[in-house]
Amino acid sequence: MVREEPYCLVCIECGAKYSPSEIIYKCRRCGNLLSVEYESEVMTPEVSERWIKRNLSVWRYMELLPISDRNKIVSLGEGGTSLNKCPRLGGEFGLRSIYVKNEGENPTGSFKDRGMTVGVTKALELGIKRVACASTGNTSASLAAYAARAGLECVVLIPSGKVAFGKLIQAIIYGARVIQVKGNFDDALKIIEKLCSTYSIYLLNSLNPFRLEGQKTIAFEIWDQLGRRVPDKIIVPVGNAGNISAIWKGFKELYSIGLISKLPEMIGIQAEGAAPIAEALKKGTEKVRFVEKPETVATAIRIGSPVNWKKAVKAIRESGGLAETVSDVEILEAQRLLAQREGIFVEPASAASIAGLIKLTRRGLIERDEEVVCIATGHGLKDPDVVLKQFPRPVEVEASIESVAEMILTHNLKADRVVSAEM
């Protein structure tokens, strides 16, 4: 007898239900995205008693992950990332409880690994041999790694010349078939979506609902790391809008299980040149107008037609949150600040959440005692070029004690002068 899974796929708009063993990404009735929903038998507070016995990681929460065979999980040790309290950064803006969830600590350096461990495990369960995605870089790096781990063939489409160097290198070394498309991410996603529905290739972009299930564990971990409390606000950089939707789903599940009694406000941050969702919400409309030629230094979120826009708008609205835009200058300044005040080096897209925090604080939309968690989505080493372009190269001196001493002393004298001038 075939065992019925305690979860199914449900259309976010019309509620049509599909079996989780079907390979389907959009509702056949109305074309909207799908979401994984669990039966009441697993949505009970008792599940959390099992969580306590496991390490902090994506799989700590396996009762709420849509996997049938726990012995076949494809893992590289994802999740369990630090939640850093940031008093030096927060103090600069008069804030007392700022945290950064450092997703750069994941195996391939971004939050995408949380989704891929679930998505690729699902691919194996479904008997898939070949997986694919379009990507601004991190999804391709992550999928390539997990596909290698699972022994699957992997194809990735990336926008030509617009993927940070470190991410490109990752996809190559993990053995993916990397194809550069002369277009942007949105073009690449349309192409791969069509190809996946024509040939038997499994699509692992964020319109795959199983992938987002892994990403919702960011919410579970934050709650765990805060001692089973929920922060007031969560600030998330938004590109294709899957992650903000996933984190919201995580908190809502904790709420419906009865493990929490309040929900956080979800704040989505987009780069000015790629901000269809933020622009719409700021105008007070839910009519999202896609951006044809998105542009930003934060290449990870250089996306004009976010496929998950409906889920994201819902998440922000339902949570009583908001969306904001930040400029490239604000993003780079936030990246530098986070590195130099807290020792956390993130890529530009991740710094968008910090830039958003700063902007909203200056506008009086974040209060001094509020507990705020910024999601730092990816590691700074992925995109070294962006740093090299902003900072002067280190000075070079002769290999002698005198030369180095002279350089240090000159530097110190200069620093002393600045300090004394301020006094």
Ligand code: F0G
């Ligand atoms: N931050 C980073 C570092 C990302 O790589 C992405 C998305 C986001 C934020 C936005 O997340 O799309 O769920 O809203 N990167 C995708 C990729 C698009 O292909 O790597 P989102």
